[in-house]
Amino acid sequence: xxxxxxVTTLRAGLPDRYLTPDDIAELFGVPLETVYQWRRKRTGPPxxxxxKHVRYDPVAVQRWTSERMAADLAA
Numbered sequence: 686x687x688x689x690x691x692v693t694t695l696r697a698g699l700p701d702r703y704l705t706p707d708d709i710a711e712l713f714g715v716p717l718e719t720v721y722q723w724r725r726k727r728t729g730p731p732x733x734x735x736x737k738h739v740r741y742d743p744v745a746v747q748r749w750t751s752e753r754m755a756a757d758l759a760a
Contacts, residue, residue: 703740706732712746 709730710717723729724739730749732739 703735704743704746705741706739709741709746 706717706720709720720729724732730741730746732741
């Protein structure tokens with residue numbers, strides 16, 4: 686998934702699939718290792734496991750992003 690399609694997916698409502706860690710890294714323009722660090726530290730968007738794979742609900746990612754933006758504006 687490209688950055689443009691990841692952003693479009695989040696802005697268009699519910700996507701037809703869950704996002705991968707690679708999608709999250711592309712969406713926020715950060716290294717993949719940063720996404721894994723966020724998960725370990727529980728500071729990033731909430732993910733869940735499907736077997737050995739981590740997936741992210743786009744609605745939860747959008748909510749997390751909105752919360753971060755609101756917190757940044759309030760600071």
